[in-house]
Amino acid sequence: MSLEITIDADSATAPYEQLHRQIALEAREGRLPVGYKLPTVRGLAEQLGLAANTVAKAYRALEADGVIETRGRHGSFVAAGDARAREVAAAATAYVERTRRLGLDQQAARAAVEEALRAAYGDPRG
Template sequence: MPPIFPGVRENRGVSVQIHIEDGAPPYEQVRAQISEQARSGALPVGYRLPTVRGLAETLGLAANTVAKAYRALEADGVIETRGRNGTVIAAVGSTAEREVAAAAEVFAERVRRLGVGEEVGLAAVRDALRAAFRA
């Protein structure tokens, strides 16, 4: 595990680091890091995440901040809450792929109705994806 530098806090169970100097809000940093670890397999399907309060305390964040990240992760299909059984990493591959396919179908139909053509639609998607992954 990398050393902790001033302005950086991390949780020892889940590898999440909050960079205070980073321009991204802390909830977004938590969301992005857990999402990436789930997609890469570093956090396997079924892995039980810390409670909202537990992770918030470990990271030195407000519980509402971690709760917001967990809500976003659940909306994205990355995690699922199982009541008293905790919050676990969901089988993201199939859920995420289905959502991407559904969004692509809606977009493709809109491009067709606008009559701008396939190349214009593909260029718009490439530009949007590049912008999203730079953020």
């Protein structure tokens, strides 16, 4: 098994974010199993033609999201646990922080979520 990542240099999305998203998706969908050892920061940077700092930033974000764990000199590994649930919790927390900064109360924040869910999934009432 090998990690296959593609970075689109023409994308408006930053390379570290592209890397973060792709590794998170691979882990969440089980294509990178729990315990899979990721390439070293330097090794992956060379493979992808990126700066080592770019890969390190993506790895730090993945670790903060609970997708990977770093074991010092032993390397970085896909973490055990439900990475998907952690990602959803992080998104919900970010949403709450954003709505508070915008001055919305809980009722308005919930209404916005309900409207977005109806738009994405259809009206559950019929």
